[in-house]
Amino acid sequence: MPTKAEFNINIENYLRVQRDLIDRHFKTLLDDNKYTNPKELWDPVKYSLFNGGKRVRGILCLATYESIIENKLSCEDIDYDCKTVACSIELIHAMSLIHDDLPSMDNDDFRRGKPSNHKAFGEATAILAGDAMLSLAFQLVAENTKKISKEQKNEIVKFLSRAFTLGLVPGQILDLLPIKEKNNLKTIENIATLKTAELIKASVMCGASIANKYEANNPDIKKALSHIESFGLKIGVAFQIIDDILDVTSDTKTLGKTSGKDEKQNKSTYPFVIGIESSKKMAQDLVLDAKSELKRIPIESPVLYSLADYILNRIS
Amino acid sequence: MPTKAEFNINIENYLRVQRDLIDRHFKTLLDDNKYTNPKELWDPVKYSLFNGGKRVRGILCLATYESIIENKLSCEDIDYDCKTVACSIELIHAMSLIHDDLPSMDNDDFRRGKPSNHKAFGEATAILAGDAMLSLAFQLVAENTKKISKEQKNEIVKFLSRAFTLGLVPGQILDLLPIKEKNNLKTIENIATLKTAELIKASVMCGASIANKYEANNPDIKKALSHIESFGLKIGVAFQIIDDILDVTSDTKTLGKTSGKDEKQNKSTYPFVIGIESSKKMAQDLVLDAKSELKRIPIESPVLYSLADYILNRIS
Numbered sequence: 001m002p003t004k005a006e007f008n009i010n011i012e013n014y015l016r017v018q019r020d021l022i023d024r025h026f027k028t029l030l031d032d033n034k035y036t037n038p039k040e041l042w043d044p045v046k047y048s049l050f051n052g053g054k055r056v057r058g059i060l061c062l063a064t065y066e067s068i069i070e071n072k073l074s075c076e077d078i079d080y081d082c083k084t085v086a087c088s089i090e091l092i093h094a095m096s097l098i099h100d101d102l103p104s105m106d107n108d109d110f111r112r113g114k115p116s117n118h119k120a121f122g123e124a125t126a127i128l129a130g131d132a133m134l135s136l137a138f139q140l141v142a143e144n145t146k147k148i149s150k151e152q153k154n155e156i157v158k159f160l161s162r163a164f165t166l167g168l169v170p171g172q173i174l175d176l177l178p179i180k181e182k183n184n185l186k187t188i189e190n191i192a193t194l195k196t197a198e199l200i201k202a203s204v205m206c207g208a209s210i211a212n213k214y215e216a217n218n219p220d221i222k223k224a225l226s227h228i229e230s231f232g233l234k235i236g237v238a239f240q241i242i243d244d245i246l247d248v249t250s251d252t253k254t255l256g257k258t259s260g261k262d263e264k265q266n267k268s269t270y271p272f273v274i275g276i277e278s279s280k281k282m283a284q285d286l287v288l289d290a291k292s293e294l295k296r297i298p299i300e301s302p303v304l305y306s307l308a309d310y311i312l313n314r315i316s
Numbered sequence: 317m318p319t320k321a322e323f324n325i326n327i328e329n330y331l332r333v334q335r336d337l338i339d340r341h342f343k344t345l346l347d348d349n350k351y352t353n354p355k356e357l358w359d360p361v362k363y364s365l366f367n368g369g370k371r372v373r374g375i376l377c378l379a380t381y382e383s384i385i386e387n388k389l390s391c392e393d394i395d396y397d398c399k400t401v402a403c404s405i406e407l408i409h410a411m412s413l414i415h416d417d418l419p420s421m422d423n424d425d426f427r428r429g430k431p432s433n434h435k436a437f438g439e440a441t442a443i444l445a446g447d448a449m450l451s452l453a454f455q456l457v458a459e460n461t462k463k464i465s466k467e468q469k470n471e472i473v474k475f476l477s478r479a480f481t482l483g484l485v486p487g488q489i490l491d492l493l494p495i496k497e498k499n500n501l502k503t504i505e506n507i508a509t510l511k512t513a514e515l516i517k518a519s520v521m522c523g524a525s526i527a528n529k530y531e532a533n534n535p536d537i538k539k540a541l542s543h544i545e546s547f548g549l550k551i552g553v554a555f556q557i558i559d560d561i562l563d564v565t566s567d568t569k570t571l572g573k574t575s576g577k578d579e580k581q582n583k584s585t586y587p588f589v590i591g592i593e594s595s596k597k598m599a600q601d602l603v604l605d606a607k608s609e610l611k612r613i614p615i616e617s618p619v620l621y622s623l624a625d626y627i628l629n630r631i632s
Contacts, residue, residue, distance in 0.1 A: 038486050041489040099443055104439035105443070125489065127418065127420065131450065131480075131485055134447065135476075136481045138454045138473055142471075150469070154466050154469050154470065155458075158455065161454045161455035164447075164451040165452045169444050173354055173356045176441070
């Protein structure tokens with residue numbers, strides 16, 4: 001039986017509101033001459049940043065922050081900081097997609113229904129735009145936060161850099177291996193954790209870190225953090241499983257990227273290794289597990305429950 | 317007439333000792349299972365990191381730190397931190413070379429006398445290895461420093477991210493423009509400043525920031541910092557001018573990378589725009605100017621003078 005927390009969230013509405021919040025904050029941050037010239041760099045960056053992405057990772061950061069921070073402690077400046085970090089997370093995600101789509105990687109001509117970055121601006125520019133976005137993610141944390149402490153900034157730099165250096169990149173590298181080396185559940189679980197779940201985990205941990213400004217040494221909060229971390233990892237793996245399933249079952253128009261690519265590229269995926277039905281079951285179980293992590297912490301987090309369901313039920 | 321400070325430095329010896337120091341510290345930092353597996357990522361990273369690079373930028377960071385910090389204030393832990401930051405700087409420089417050499421960029425098959433990263437490991441891996449190195453640079457600052465304050469870490473993240481996001485990448489992007497758009501002194505000065513001098517400036521500023529641990533609010537130190545910043549910018553531009561000259565006058569074996577590439581690739585360079593002799597004169601004047609910045613600060617900095625001369629007189 002669902003808890004009270006699982007009711008009453010109109011998730012589509014919530015996602016739209018939060019996505020707009022992140023997009024507006026992005027535009028505020030980038031509304032500066034230094035992010036306009038040279039246009040040969042910043043036009044491509046903005047092309048990929050504002051292409052209708054769902055902002056799931058940034059929203060998870062905001063939602064975790066909002067769930068933990070008590071209303072009395074919240075203030076405009078910390079909200080601002082959390083939005084900045086959400087933008088940093090989205091920068092890292094967006095740059096990883098630009099590099100993923102390159103001819104030497106997945107060689108995908110489309111992303112979210114538009115030509116991918118290198119198709120629109122050329123390969124050299126796409127590589128450099130991605131590089132700048134990765135560095136900008138850390139720059140925003142250092143420069144464009146108002147209220148969080150230097151200690152928190154440092155923790156956020158750690159979360160994000162580790163998720164990328166020790167998660168996303170190794171995950172991508174393993175994903176490039178010949179299919180015979182990864183055609184088993186253990187390996188694809190490892191790849192999904194690295195390339196997808198680690199950044200999603202970092203997203204919720206960044207939100208939690210910002211919310212804990214006033215309570216960094218509270219032992220209850222520390223315990224809660226480990227459940228939030230597990231929540232992030234579990235919905236992260238579920239996210240990748242659903243991605244794999246959608247690649248098989250959806251069409252290019254709905255996905256906004258070329259469907260059926262995994263099979264053509266000899267990618268090892270959950271449906272390929274254990275079949276579509278078992279993959280669905282596994283994602284459902286992970287989301288159930290993730291929710292049970294939330295039930296063990298003294299935090300009202302209806303949006304986190306709803307976001308976990310959304311990740312499971314999304315169609316693109 | 318040279319000052320006392322300009323005497324008595326055996327620069328070749330100094331460079332060798334400092335380079336070894338950085339290399340050993342790199343090996344200590346990377347001697348961890350998380351930087352070993354997957355070997356498909358970390359072998360390529362180490363291939364490019366340990367290829368006999370001169371470590372000029374990291375050494376400039378160390379030398380500035382050593383020049384400013386007083387012996388009584390120096391301690392093993394701050395030395396450690398400075399070496400870590402020197403490694404971060406070298407990671408950023410090394411990843412920029414990997415991406416530069418890619419077929420869609422400069423398409424160079426050799427780097428320091430060995431096959432460039434993508435020739436040895438393939439294009440996808442070279443792109444991802446570079447990405448991981450950029451992120452690792454920030455991770456080391458956040459994780460692998462012992463004594464510097466969170467405030468200093470944040471300042472270093474700022475210096476490095478700005479040098480990359482607003483310097484190196486825009487510089488590279490402008491360098492890709494058609495030659496007719498950049499065949500003038502103003503434009504090549506701008507490109508040299510962005511793509512080369514900003515990171516060299518950041519290198520000396522990082523060293524200064526670490527040395528100022530105990531004196532961040534000392535007004536004399538603040539004034540000195542602006543001269544150190546100018547010193548970094550000026551030797552940085554001189555460095556690029558000499559690079560341009562060596563591309564014309566040196567051979568592939570001495571350079572360790574393909575010589576004469578700039579002309580073939582329609583790059584606009586100092587020798588192309590103002591001739592070799594005027595380029596040499598300009599580099600000499602910049603180094604003189606840079607040294608005069610040092611003369612205006614109450615710091616004994618013989619190695620910084622010698623490093624400026626080395627940048628001017630180097631043959632590779």
